Amino acid sequence: MKILLVNKFLYPRGGDCIHTLSLGQMLHKMGHTVRFYAMDHSKNIENENRSFYAKEINFSSTKLSGKFEATRRILWGTGVENGFQKLLKDFHPDIVHLNNIHSYLSPLIAKLAQKQGIKVIWTLHDYKLICPTYNCLCNGKVCEVCLTNKKNVVLRKCMKNNLLASVLAWGEAVNWNKDKLSAWTDTFICPSHFMAKKMQQGGYPADKLQVISNFIGEEQAEYIKTTTCPAQEKAYAYIGRLSREKGIDSLLKAASRLPYRLYIAGTGPLETELKKKYTANNIVFLGHLTMEDTINLLRKVCFTVIPSIWYENNPLSVIESLCCGTPVLGRDIGGIPELLESDNCNLLFAQDEELPILITKMFDTVVSNNRDELSATSLRRFSSEQYYQKWLKIVE
Known part of the structure; x- marks a missing residue:
């Protein structure tokens, strides 16, 4: 099979990156053809497809233009579609396997792959699909109120205790909602039973959730x-x-x-x-x-x-x-x-x-x-x- 692995970064930045790179090595060893898609970044160690990668955005930018560019990426996936479509046309994958894609990339990727009849698998490394701040925390304490109503992220200013950041997180959650993501994704891989349980509480269909623990490279x-x-x-x-x-x-x-x-x-x-x-x-x-x-x-x-x-x-x-x-x-x-x-x-x-x-x-x-x-x-x-x-x- 031809498999396209997608993650926002492709260097050992965190568990999602390590998993994506290890998965690529393992699938290649098993005889599959593997390519990657990510945001362009100087530390990426997998750059074969760099010409297709999304342009790097900087959430710490102090420039108004930089903040505007980051906002457009978060809400609408601006800057992702052109390169990703070209990569799909060049590679013709059987499977697009997503990992962490919010904010730096975009869930738009799932829609683009699904429209072309490509099977979409999505491994969940955090709770972004049910919690606008990704970690089910508010002011340092466990919080689940957004599992059923995303507007709470604004009411509680959960994102960095900042109203504007929380409004942006709410907008992202509303635009890339569970109905869209469920329709565009064939299977969500939950690395823990706990994750699968929370995804169901957040409204995702149980028949689209599969539990597979992470592995050691x-x-x-x-x-x-x-x-x-x-x-x-x-x-x-x-x-x-x-x-x-x-x-x-x-x-x-x-x-x-x-x-x-x-x-x-x-x-x-x-x-x-x-x-x-x-x-x-x-x-x-x-x-x-x-x-x-x-x-x-x-x-x-x-x-x-x-x-x-x-x-x-x-x-x-x-x-x-x-x-x-x-x-x-x-x-x-x-x-x-x-x-x-x-x-x-x-x-x-x-x-x-x-x-x-x-x-x-x-x-x-x-x-x-x-x-x-x-x-x-x-x-x-x-x-x-x-x-x-x-x-x-x-x-x-």
């Missing part, structure tokens, strides 16, 4: 299998974006009161603030890590912590940790429990106050864990082959 899996484990250190780690919804501040507050070393791997909008606030010797900020360095860190530490306060969908950070044989202490929210409840070496927490006690408990119990067994079972559970067989049933 073959390059990562091979590195885990073939490299020697580093010496284990009595330390734990957080790997992910440094932003409010990730709950990183809650973890650091707990870590600052404990004697154990915490490694923080990742960057984000809170990086500078957190480095100034938490200067204890037992808290080590590592910045962005390569794939190899991430895996080496995961195998060195005793466990990882996922303290997110938003409805995490199917986080790759959990999957990577388990595949390295490293247990996880995760918040009991969103799709996190689905990943952790099958292995008794993992723990869940609900309140921030539980963190110091449970972090200590993880250190006390980790010595009895069979990390090789956890790694082996997780590598099978989250293998690309498992994903591919389920994906194939959907597209055929």
Whole structure:
């Protein structure tokens, strides 16, 4: 088959980008012809089709023309149609597989593909199709009121606590609504049962929703299998974006009161603030890590912590940790429990106050864990082959 993979960025910016690139590698290995479509960006590592890509827009632009251009892209998909139509004509794909496309690209892509009789598959990495702000949070707390009435994003100023930004998010949700997106999409792939449940609450038809967990990339899996484990250190780690919804501040507050070393791997909008606030010797900020360095860190530490306060969908950070044989202490929210409840070496927490006690408990119990067994079972559970067989049933 000829498959066109679509994502707004094509470099390791986040889980959606990593998934898209890994999916492309896996499908190519399985004998399919794969091409990509994205917004043009200097960091994209897949640029074969760059002449077709949508022009880059900058949401941080201070120029009126830049803001106007970004608004037109969000509301109507301006600047997307011409290049995408040319790519469809040049490639003639059997399947257009969408990932994260809102704002920087546009759901217009689904309509254009569907009009040409091309099967459209859409993997959902966040809640943008049911929540105008994508994360089901309002003022730092879980919020679901927009699942049934999108005007609440304006009434509550959910988008950046800014009225104009919230009005724009409302306009985007109204224009690209569930009726249109359901009509243009053959199947929505939900990486978690939790996501599928929320999509149904948001009005999407159950018969268009299929659950397939994310997978670990073959390059990562091979590195885990073939490299020697580093010496284990009595330390734990957080790997992910440094932003409010990730709950990183809650973890650091707990870590600052404990004697154990915490490694923080990742960057984000809170990086500078957190480095100034938490200067204890037992808290080590590592910045962005390569794939190899991430895996080496995961195998060195005793466990990882996922303290997110938003409805995490199917986080790759959990999957990577388990595949390295490293247990996880995760918040009991969103799709996190689905990943952790099958292995008794993992723990869940609900309140921030539980963190110091449970972090200590993880250190006390980790010595009895069979990390090789956890790694082996997780590598099978989250293998690309498992994903591919389920994906194939959907597209055929």
